[in-house]
Structures are given as C-alpha cells and as structure tokens.
Amino acid sequence: MDDLSVLVGGRAGDGINIAGMMIAWLMNASGYRPHMYYDYPSLIKGGHNFAIVRGTPGQPRAIRTRVDILLALNQDTIEKHRDRIHESTAVLFNADRAKGPGEGIPVSDILKRHDAQAVMENSCLVGAFAKSAGMPTNLVSSVFKRHIPRYVEKNLDVALDGYDSVRTSHNLAPSLSRPLPVVSGNEAAGLGFLCSGLDAYVAYPMTPSSSLLHFLAEHGPPAGVTVVHPENEIAVMLMAAGFAYAGRKVAVGTSGGGFCLMTEGLSLAGMAELPVVIVMSQRTGPSTGLPTYSAQSDLHFVLHAGHGEFPRFICAPGDATETMSWSKTALEIAWRYQVPSFVLMDKHLSEGFFSIDTERVGGVAVRGPETGVASPLRRYIDSPSGVSPLAFPPAAGHVIKVNSYAHDESGITTEDPVIVELMTQKRLRKEASLEAEVQRLPAVVTGGNPGGTTAVLCFGSTAGVSEEAAERLRYRVVRPVVLEPFPAKAFHDALSGVERTICVEENVKGQLSLLLRRHGLMTDHEVRRSDGRPFEVEYLIKRLEEVPL
Amino acid sequence: MTSRDFISEVQNTWCPGCGNFAIQHTMKKVFMELEGEGVVPESLVLVTGIGCHAKIADYFNLNSFYTLHGRTLPVATGIKLANRDLTVICHAGDGDALAEGLDHLIFAAKRNIDLTVILHDNRVYGLTTGQYTPTSPIGFKGRSTPHGTTEFPLNPLRLMLASGATFVARGYTRRMPLLKSLVKAALTHRGFAFIDVLQVCASYANLTDYYEKRVYELKGHDTGSYEDATMIAGEWDYYSDSPIGLGLIYQKEGPIYEPTPEKEVLWGSRKDLVMHVLDSRT
Numbered sequence: 001m002d003d004l005s006v007l008v009g010g011r012a013g014d015g016i017n018i019a020g021m022m023i024a025w026l027m028n029a030s031g032y033r034p035h036m037y038y039d040y041p042s043l044i045k046g047g048h049n050f051a052i053v054r055g056t057p058g059q060p061r062a063i064r065t066r067v068d069i070l071l072a073l074n075q076d077t078i079e080k081h082r083d084r085i086h087e088s089t090a091v092l093f094n095a096d097r098a099k100g101p102g103e104g105i106p107v108s109d110i111l112k113r114h115d116a117q118a119v120m121e122n123s124c125l126v127g128a129f130a131k132s133a134g135m136p137t138n139l140v141s142s143v144f145k146r147h148i149p150r151y152v153e154k155n156l157d158v159a160l161d162g163y164d165s166v167r168t169s170h171n172l173a174p175s176l177s178r179p180l181p182v183v184s185g186n187e188a189a190g191l192g193f194l195c196s197g198l199d200a201y202v203a204y205p206m207t208p209s210s211s212l213l214h215f216l217a218e219h220g221p222p223a224g225v226t227v228v229h230p231e232n233e234i235a236v237m238l239m240a241a242g243f244a245y246a247g248r249k250v251a252v253g254t255s256g257g258g259f260c261l262m263t264e265g266l267s268l269a270g271m272a273e274l275p276v277v278i279v280m281s282q283r284t285g286p287s288t289g290l291p292t293y294s295a296q297s298d299l300h301f302v303l304h305a306g307h308g309e310f311p312r313f314i315c316a317p318g319d320a321t322e323t324m325s326w327s328k329t330a331l332e333i334a335w336r337y338q339v340p341s342f343v344l345m346d347k348h349l350s351e352g353f354f355s356i357d358t359e360r361v362g363g364v365a366v367r368g369p370e371t372g373v374a375s376p377l378r379r380y381i382d383s384p385s386g387v388s389p390l391a392f393p394p395a396a397g398h399v400i401k402v403n404s405y406a407h408d409e410s411g412i413t414t415e416d417p418v419i420v421e422l423m424t425q426k427r428l429r430k431e432a433s434l435e436a437e438v439q440r441l442p443a444v445v446t447g448g449n450p451g452g453t454t455a456v457l458c459f460g461s462t463a464g465v466s467e468e469a470a471e472r473l474r475y476r477v478v479r480p481v482v483l484e485p486f487p488a489k490a491f492h493d494a495l496s497g498v499e500r501t502i503c504v505e506e507n508v509k510g511q512l513s514l515l516l517r518r519h520g521l522m523t524d525h526e527v528r529r530s531d532g533r534p535f536e537v538e539y540l541i542k543r544l545e546e547v548p549l
Numbered sequence: 550m551t552s553r554d555f556i557s558e559v560q561n562t563w564c565p566g567c568g569n570f571a572i573q574h575t576m577k578k579v580f581m582e583l584e585g586e587g588v589v590p591e592s593l594v595l596v597t598g599i600g601c602h603a604k605i606a607d608y609f610n611l612n613s614f615y616t617l618h619g620r621t622l623p624v625a626t627g628i629k630l631a632n633r634d635l636t637v638i639c640h641a642g643d644g645d646a647l648a649e650g651l652d653h654l655i656f657a658a659k660r661n662i663d664l665t666v667i668l669h670d671n672r673v674y675g676l677t678t679g680q681y682t683p684t685s686p687i688g689f690k691g692r693s694t695p696h697g698t699t700e701f702p703l704n705p706l707r708l709m710l711a712s713g714a715t716f717v718a719r720g721y722t723r724r725m726p727l728l729k730s731l732v733k734a735a736l737t738h739r740g741f742a743f744i745d746v747l748q749v750c751a752s753y754a755n756l757t758d759y760y761e762k763r764v765y766e767l768k769g770h771d772t773g774s775y776e777d778a779t780m781i782a783g784e785w786d787y788y789s790d791s792p793i794g795l796g797l798i799y800q801k802e803g804p805i806y807e808p809t810p811e812k813e814v815l816w817g818s819r820k821d822l823v824m825h826v827l828d829s830r831t
Binding site for chain 2: 028179180181182183187191194195197199200202217219221222223224226227228229230231232234235236238239240241242243244245246247248250264265268272356358392393394395396397398399400401402403404405407411412413
C-alpha cells in the first residue's frame with residue numbers, strides 16, 4: 001500500500017499532538033510525505049483529542065475518513081471513531097485504559113519495566129505504530145534520536161517494547177521521495193516573513209493564529225525581528241502602524257474576534273497609506289464560536305472590513321508551501337503599494353502540518369510601480385500609479401507627516417473638496433495599479449482534470465481535498481489564490497470549456513459564491529460545511545456525487 | 550531652525566483664549582533649546598490623538614503621526630521600538646487618553662517605554678462641543694449630561710503612579726516657565742514620562758478663576774519617594790476645594806521597555822536561520 005492513514009486519540013494532556021508529530025516524522029523518514037490534522041476541544045485537560053496523520057509518496061493535503069491504523073490511548077477513541085474502522089484497520093490500544101477490539105498493548109507493564117513516566121505512553125504507542133506499518137527498528141531509533149528532546153534512550157526503550165508487542169499489519173510500498181521539512185501553515189507563514197525581511201511581528205494570542213506568534217517569538221529575535229505581544233488587538237494594529245511609519249516591515253496575526261478590534265486601525269492604515277500585513281486565520285464563528293475548529297466564514301469580513309473605501313490585497317494560500325510563498329508576496333505587495341495586505345488562512349491550514357517543498361517556494365516577483373523621491377518630501381504626492389515615494393524619520397531635510405484625517409499631499413488635514421477628491425482618486429488609482437500587478441501573479445490555480453467540464457470552485461485550505469476529490473471524479477478545480485483585487489479575467493479564462501460549476505466552501509452563506517457573482521459568474525451548485533470540521537476526501541466525493549447533473 | 554520654522558503655515562483654528570496656544574508655545578521653546586543642544590529636529594516625532602489638542606500635529610513643522618481618538622500610545626510605542634534614536638512625544642487629550650485609550654496609557658506606563666505624554670487636560674470634550682470627560686468634576690453639566698454628571702473624576706496622576714510611570718508631573722498653561730521646565734525634564738527623562746497639563750477650554754470649561762485661586766508650586770518634597778508622590782498626587786481630587794500642586798511629583802530611573810531581553814543577533818543572514826529551522830523539521 002502507498003496511502004497510509006493513522007489516527008491517534010486520547011484525552012487532552014496526553015500529548016496527542018506530539019504522538020501525531022512522531023508518526024509524521026516516521027512517515028517522512030520512510031519517504032512518505034505526511035499531512036497531519038489535529039482535532040482538539042478548547043480545554044487543557046480531559047475531553048477527546050485526536051490527530052489524523054496521512055502519508056503518501058506525493059504530498060497529501062487532505063485527510064480520509066477511513067484510517068488504516070488506529071492508536072487508542074483510551075476506549076473513548078475506539079468508540080468515537082468506529083466509522084473510520086474498516087476490515088483491514090489495525091486497532092492498537094493501551095490495554096490498561098481500553099478493551100478493544102484490536103491488539104492490546106501492556107503499557108503500564110512496559111513503563112514499569114523501564115521505570116518510565118506516564119507521559120511516555122505515547123512513545124509506546126508510536127513504537128507499536130511503526131511495527132504495525134512495517135517500519136524497521138533502526139528507523140524508529142533514528143527518528144526518536146532526532147526529534148525527542150529529553151530522555152531519548154528511555155523513550156526509545158519504551159517504544160521498542162511497544163514495537164514488539166504488536167504484529168505488522170500493513171506493508172508500505174517503498175518510496176524514494178526524499179524527506180522534506182514538515183511545518184504547520186502558521187510556521188510556513190513565519191518562514192515566508194523571515195525570508196522576505198520582516199522587521200517586526202505584533203500579535204495578541206488567539207487560536208488558531210497563536211502558533212505564528214510563538215514561532216516568531218522563538219525564532220525572530222535572534223534574527224533581529226522585534227516581536228511584541230501588547231495589551232489587545234487594537235494596540236496590535238496601531239503599533240504596526242507605528243512600525244510602518246518608521247520604515248519597519250511589520251505583520252500582525254489574529255483570528256476573527258481579534259480582527260474585529262483591528263478594523264479601526266485597518267481603516268487608518270488605508271487612509272494613512274501604511275503597509276501592514278495581516279494574517280487572518282479563521283475559526284468557527286460568530287463570536288467566540290468554536291475556538292479550535294475551522295471555517296471559511298470571514299472572507300466577506302476581510303473583503304469589507306474597515307470604514308470608508310481603500311485598496312487592499314487579499315491572498316488565500318492552500319497549503320504550507322503556498323503559504324510560505326504568498327506570505328512573502330503579501331509583504332512585498334504591502335510595501336510596493338502602501339496598502340494593508342492579507343494572508344487569509346484558517347484553522348486547518350494554520351495548525352495543519354504539511355511537507356514544505358522549498359524548491360517550489362520561489363516567491364512571486366512583485367514588480368511594483370516606479371517611485372522617485374520628491375524633495376522636499378510630500379508624503380502623499382500624487383503620481384500616475386497613485387503610489388507616493390516613501391521616506392522615514394529621521395530623514396534630513398524632510399518633514400514626514402501621516403494623518404488619519406483627509407489630508408493634502410503634505411499630510412496636513414484638509415476639508416477642501418478639491419483636495420479631498422484628488423487624494424481619494426489617488427488612493428483609487430493605487431487599486432488600479434494593484435489590479436494590474438495581480439494580473440502578473442499566478443492568482444488563479446487550476447487543478448484536477450484540466451479538461452473537465454465540471455469545475456469545483458474553492459479557496460484556501462479546501463484546495464487539497466477539492467483537488468483529490470476532483471481527480472477521482474475527473475472534474476476540474478479552479479481556485480483563486482488572490483481574492484482582492486479579484487483576478488476576474490484569469491478566473492474566467494480558467495473556466496473555459498466548463499459547463500457546470502460546484503462551489504465548495506466551509507461556511508453557510510456561500511461567501512466565495514457571492515464574491516464570484518459580483519464578478520459576473522453565477523455558480524450552479526453549492527457544497528457547504530459549517531460544523532468546523534474539515535471535508536474528508538470520501539465525504540467530499542459523496543457530496544459532489546449528490547450534486548444533480 | 551528659527552522660531553518661525555518650527556511652526557507650520559497651517560491656519561490655526563483653536564478658539565481665542567484656548568490653553569493649547571500656551572502648550573504649543575512651550576513646546577516650541579523646548580524644541581529650540583533641544584536643537585541648540587544638538588538634537589536634530591528631524592529626530593522628533595509628534596504623535597497626536599483626535600480632539601482639539603491633536604491639531605498641534607498640523608501646526609508644527611515636524612514629523613507627525615495624526616492618529617485616532619485614544620490611540621497615540623500604541624502608535625508611539627511602535628515608532629519608538631522601530632527606532633530608538635527618535636524622540637517620540639504623544640500629545641493626547643483627557644477624553645482621548647483616559648477614556649477611549651485608557652488601556653494603552655496604563656500599559657505604556659507599565660512598560661516604561663521611553664516616550665513622553667503631554668496630556669492636554671481641559672476636562673471637557675471640546676471638538677465634539679462640550680461633553681464630560683473622565684476628569685470632569687462631578688456634577689459637570691455637559692451636553693450628554695445636562696443635569697450634571699453623577700460620577701467622580703479620575704485622578705490621572707495617581708493612575709499613572711499606580712501603573713508604573715517613572716516620571717509624573719502636573720503643569721498648568723498659565724504657569725508657562727514651570728511648564729517649560731517640566732516638558733524639558735520629561736523629554737530628557739529616560740523612560741515613560743507623563744505630564745498632566747491643566748489647560749482651560751475657553752468655550753466649554755473655562756476654569757481659569759478656579760485654578761488661579763488654588764494652584765501653587767510644589768517645593769522641597771522627595772521626588773524619588775513613591776509614598777510622598779502618591780500623597781501629593783492625591784491632595785486634589787479634581788473636584789473638591791483643595792490646593793493644586795504644580796511641578797514634578799515623581800521621578801525614578803527604571804529599566805526601559807524592550808520586548809525581549811537584549812541579546813546578540815545570532816544569525817548573520819535570514820537564509821541561515823530559515824535553513825536551520827527547516828533542517829530541524831526533516
């Protein structure tokens with residue numbers, strides 16, 4: 001077999017995500033590219049947590065409902081996931097806490113034998129997984145040595161006893177894929193920012209964006225990146241405005257509720273023409289909603305957030321590789337056009353793990369308009385592209401004024417109707433320049449069967465599952481990566497020959513569908529999910545097959 | 550720069566008799582002195598909120614960020630963290646910094662970020678034509694409280710002391726030499742400096758007579774004593790009949806805010822760091 005799905009489940013606090021990552025590393029070392037989905041309720045201890053790790057020789061970007069190996073730290077895991085078990089599923093469970101059916105592992109005996117802590121239960125089950133998947137012990141040994149930070153030997157002893165306590169149930173076909181780095185979507189965004197010269201990251205913790213803050217707080221300062229966690233998201237956005245005014249490349253990150261607080265500052269960035277990148281990772285709303293589950297229900301919020309009219313850039317990458325690439329592009333666009341620039345993500349992408357193919361992360365060359373330096377600098381001097389030259393304090397001989405009020409070219413407050421109109425037109429012209437830039441970017445991605453007359457339309461993290469389902473059904477996938485300014489021409493071109501469209505979204509109102517309608521495309525059918533859970537491949541295929549012809 | 554160069558050519562629209570003129574004049578004098586001492590005017594950045602006070606951004610021919618109501622401090626913090634060589638001055642109003650942006654003021658003091666806040670405390674919303682603010686006296690009849698407020702005013706000095714400010718002072722626009730020395734001291738203080746500047750609003754809260762009867766200059770107390778400072782700051786509660794002390798109330802040296810402890814930059818290039826992270830993830 002060459003497509004392995006593994007579920008590991010237990011209570012919060014059992015370290016399920018760590019067990020899932022170990023399984024992902026083992027797959028990676030076997031030449032199988034892993035993708036991990038981690039499902040957890042919003043609590044610290046108790047409840048039911050599980051991770052699904054899927055490995056294939058090519059990169060999987062979606063999970064299947066059916067699993068081939070189920071690792072149960074408790075009976076609950078077996079009961080809750082009965083629909084995922086099929087005749088060839090190996091169910092391996094901790095015999096102290098579950099009764100099967102399947103193969104019980106005498107975890108407490110093994111731990112006692114090695115005088116090991118209870119938390120090493122995970123290592124025991126991971127070892128059992130390796131045996132069940134037919135992986136050799138030397139692979140287990142090398143992966144443990146590489147990825148276990150403490151007590152490696154003891155963990156390994158426990159793992160190998162777990163290994164010996166089950167039989168091999170699956171034989172993975174050999175794969176020659178070279179192991180690639182495995183990162184989360186949020187980490188990919190952080191890596192993209194680090195590559196593209198980010199100077200500062202400002203954020204208030206909010207799931208599912210927090211792991212980007214954690215990643216940059218750890219890795220940013222040694223590379224000269226200032227990372228600030230201020231009093232609230234209002235301050236986050238305003239601090240970012242201060243950094244941008246002083247010439248520092250800055251990004252912020254949040255989810256829907258936090259972004260609500262940022263909208264005042266977003267309008268300021270629009271009016272004052274300050275480059276700010278916003279990573280907006282959606283979760284199930286409205287309000288507190290489901291903090292640890294996903295959604296695509298903030299597309300229209302991000303499209304329209306902030307009062308008044310101003311240009312903005314929005315991209316929605318579909319996996320980690322795209323996230324790394326487009327976060328670079330988003331930062332570049334923000335500075336070239338002096339606009340707020342969004343990387344729209346969601347929980348599945350932010351907290352999902354993927355292999356990242358650095359050779360595919362070229363980054364997109366943003367050309368940008370030509371801007372000289374006027375002397376003495378007028379911060380908002382009009383130009384054919386609408387973009388004014390930038391300078392930052394202290395700049396000898398220049399007074400640099402930015403302003404939230406309507407202002408003249410020097411940044412001085414004005415209520416003069418002629419000047420107000422001129423400056424409004426200038427900002428509008430930036431939007432036209434940005435539209436031309438988007439036409440040069442790979443803003444629409446086509447996948448699945450390129451000649452298919454049925455097209456699945458989607459955006460963001462549903463890219464992977466849509467492509468996999470479409471390949472099975474011989475459908476085409478047309479996916480806009482840039483959502484604002486909308487690449488209407490490229491999108492219509494990509495639909496050439498299509499007779500039937502199905503819009504797949506994780507929201508109730510069909511927000512992509514509504515956006516497409518604004519650009520002259522009426523979608524024929526809708527497949528929606530709004531319970532916070534990801535579309536699994538079999539489930540999406542079933543839903544697509546139910547769509548009338 | 551000459552005195553004339555510091556002031557822009559923008560038409561001034563403050564009401565005749567407005568306390569803002571005295572603050573503007575004082576700031577200009579201090580800026581000129583600083584320039585004489587080698588501070589380049591291009592390194593000064595004024596950050597203003599929204600309200601009558603904030604027009605000062607347009608009126609000075611200096612770098613400025615005219616922000617939103619209540620939001621001077623996060624913007625100023627971003628600017629200062631972006632470039633420690635800039636001298637960042639927040640001009641904020643009492644409604645501005647104490648109502649809409651109170652959280653930011655407290656956190657800026659708590660962090661001891663190295664910047665100065667000049668609170669234009671006229672104790673009324675002027676630009677929105679006369680509503681009560683957090684420092685209006687109880688019973689203040691404003692347009693949103695025609696029968697008088699029923700809440701006590703906030704004491705900004707005690708608030709700042711409790712929040713960790715390392716320079717706390719009170720000025721008054723009709724005592725300009727004292728105000729000038731306080732502003733100069735605040736700008737040269739290393740850390741978070743806060744001056745509550747009592748100013749009259751000529752149109753909606755002209756308290757000149759009230760202040761003239763009560764103000765006196767503080768002398769002889771230990772400005773390094775937190776206990777003394779708290780007592781002095783509480784002498785006048787912003788509504789009842791008691792003397793109003795003017796001058797430096799508290800000053801101490803403290804660690805200046807840095808988001809992370811200062812460490813050497815370890816990575817020569819971003820590429821090295823990215824390769825290191827990616828390498829650890831295979």
